[in-house]
Amino acid sequence: xxxxxxxxxxxxxxxxxxxxxxxxxxxxxxxxxxxxxxxxxxxxxxxxxxxxxxxxxxxxxxxxxxxxxxxxxxxxxxxxxxxxxxxxxxxxxxxxxxxxxxxxxxxxxxxxxxxxxxxxxxxxxxxxxxxxxxx
Amino acid sequence: xxxxxxxxxxxxxxxxxxxxxxxxxxxxxxxxxxxxxxxxxxxxxxxxxxxxxxxxxxxxxxxxxxxxxxxxxxxxxx
Amino acid sequence: xxxxxxxxxxxxxxxxxxxxxxxxxxxxxxxxxxxxxxxxxxxxxxxxxxxxxxxxxxxxxxxxxxxxxxxxxxxxxxxxxxxxxxxxxxxxxxxxxxxxxxxxxxxxxxxxxxxxxxxxxxxxxxxxxxxxxxxxxxxxxxxxxxxxxxxxxxxxxxxxxxxxxxxxxxxxxxxxxxxxxxxxxxxxxxxxxxxxxxxxxxxxxxxxxxxxxxxxxxxxxxxxxxxxxxxxxxxxxxxxxxxxxxxxxxxxxxxxxxxxxxxxxxxxxxxxxx
Numbered sequence: 001x002x003x004x005x006x007x008x009x010x011x012x013x014x015x016x017x018x019x020x021x022x023x024x025x026x027x028x029x030x031x032x033x034x035x036x037x038x039x040x041x042x043x044x045x046x047x048x049x050x051x052x053x054x055x056x057x058x059x060x061x062x063x064x065x066x067x068x069x070x071x072x073x074x075x076x077x078x079x080x081x082x083x084x085x086x087x088x089x090x091x092x093x094x095x096x097x098x099x100x101x102x103x104x105x106x107x108x109x110x111x112x113x114x115x116x117x118x119x120x121x122x123x124x125x126x127x128x129x130x131x132x133x134x135x
Numbered sequence: 136x137x138x139x140x141x142x143x144x145x146x147x148x149x150x151x152x153x154x155x156x157x158x159x160x161x162x163x164x165x166x167x168x169x170x171x172x173x174x175x176x177x178x179x180x181x182x183x184x185x186x187x188x189x190x191x192x193x194x195x196x197x198x199x200x201x202x203x204x205x206x207x208x209x210x211x212x213x
Numbered sequence: 214x215x216x217x218x219x220x221x222x223x224x225x226x227x228x229x230x231x232x233x234x235x236x237x238x239x240x241x242x243x244x245x246x247x248x249x250x251x252x253x254x255x256x257x258x259x260x261x262x263x264x265x266x267x268x269x270x271x272x273x274x275x276x277x278x279x280x281x282x283x284x285x286x287x288x289x290x291x292x293x294x295x296x297x298x299x300x301x302x303x304x305x306x307x308x309x310x311x312x313x314x315x316x317x318x319x320x321x322x323x324x325x326x327x328x329x330x331x332x333x334x335x336x337x338x339x340x341x342x343x344x345x346x347x348x349x350x351x352x353x354x355x356x357x358x359x360x361x362x363x364x365x366x367x368x369x370x371x372x373x374x375x376x377x378x379x380x381x382x383x384x385x386x387x388x389x390x391x392x393x394x395x396x397x398x399x400x401x402x403x404x405x406x407x408x409x410x411x412x413x414x415x416x417x418x419x420x421x422x423x424x425x426x427x428x429x430x431x432x433x434x435x436x437x438x439x440x441x442x443x444x445x446x447x448x449x450x451x452x453x454x455x456x457x458x459x460x461x462x463x464x465x466x467x468x469x470x471x472x473x474x475x476x477x478x479x480x481x482x483x484x485x486x487x
């Protein structure tokens with residue numbers, strides 16, 4: 001029997017509530033609010049309470065899918081990234097860099113958000129960057 | 136089991152101020168007299184208690200929300 | 214305490230011990246095992262309280278024969294008693310280390326920060342139900358006022374299901390609050406007061422008055438008062454003190470003996486004003 005209680009931060013919105021995952025035998029079985037966390041003080045909303053269900057969901061995407069002839073086909077990361085890059089280059093060459101916008105998310109970390117805007121400005125060359133938590 | 140649950144619920148509804156609006160009685164299909172009596176009594180009781188106060192709540196909520204807004208604006212410095 | 218836990222883990226009295234340990238400066242529930250015996254020195258009596266018995270139930274779901282030791286405050290012991298009665302845990306497989314209980318109206322001394330009075334604002338005190346009131350003060354309001362005040366509280370509900378999720382004695386695989394016919398998915402304001410009444414009814418003979426639900430409620434609904442009323446009714450009607458009584462709870466189907474009679478339906482005396 002392996003039972004761990006792993007402190008983490010809720011990945012839903014920008015509030016960043018402290019959650020505690022109950023991991024039994026390597027599987028997350030439940031989510032608890034962290035009582036001493038300064039942000040949520042032991043309270044959570046319905047989304048936070050059900051975080052573990054997303055991890056265990058059978059509908060969760062575990063590998064990239066590429067849409068070919070109207071159907072999603074499983075592929076590996078290298079191919080998926082190559083395809084995306086090729087398509088980006090094609091679009092930029094044809095319509096210019098401002099034809100692409102980058103939307104980032106509160107679900108990822110600050111650093112990843114920073115990288116995303118860097119990617120938009122330096123690699124693509126557009127200022128079209130926005131964020132879902134820019135309310 | 137039913138009598139336990141209903142007696143319990145009668146008491147609990149009392150906390151919300153909805154007491155007396157729930158009744159329980161066993162009536163056999165042969166006891167027409169009793170059925171009439173129970174239904175008459177209960178109807179009379181419900182009528183004397185007035186309409187269901189819960190049905191007034193959507194309007195009350197709106198009014199309360201408006202009241203809250205007014206209150207806040209009066210408290211706030213001009 | 215630490216030596217006792219170590220000895221238990223070493224001689225195989227228990228396989229795991231549920232206690233608290235400081236992780237990233239937060240006192241968090243922690244599962245001590247025989248393999249990492251040194252960690253037992255860090256065992257804490259945390260001021261923050263988690264439902265250890267719920268974790269124990271989840272562990273038992275995975276491995277029914279596991280022997281669990283845990284820290285038990287008064288509320289934990291009461292919850293364990295209820296879980297034994299409802300056959301969720303086997304008392305032979307659980308060992309407890311009893312520790313001081315929280316400060317409350319009942320007890321002055323304790324080492325858990327819980328049950329400090331909640332801060333209640335002026336508006337809530339005027340139109341809602343003050344969380345710190347005693348049950349008899351709430352019942353002193355007249356009927357319409359009581360309904361208004363409780364409805365104000367219930368209408369704040371954001372349906373987070375936190376009260377149910379944190380509850381140490383909520384273990385049903387299928388919950389009526391998730392039943393589409395009873396509580397519909399979608400509308401944000403749940404059907405008040407039905408949502409809370411359904412939960413209150415199901416808490417009869419189960420609620421151990423630990424107050425975790427109220428602490429977890431993001432809208433500060435005085436749930437503890439509501440369930441105190443539930444416990445009071447269960448005490449009055451069935452002479453059953455949840456968490457302390459050892460006989461089957463009044464609403465369990467087995468061992469059903471009914472001594473109650475339905476209340477007579479008496480017509481109210483109509484007051485003639487004329």
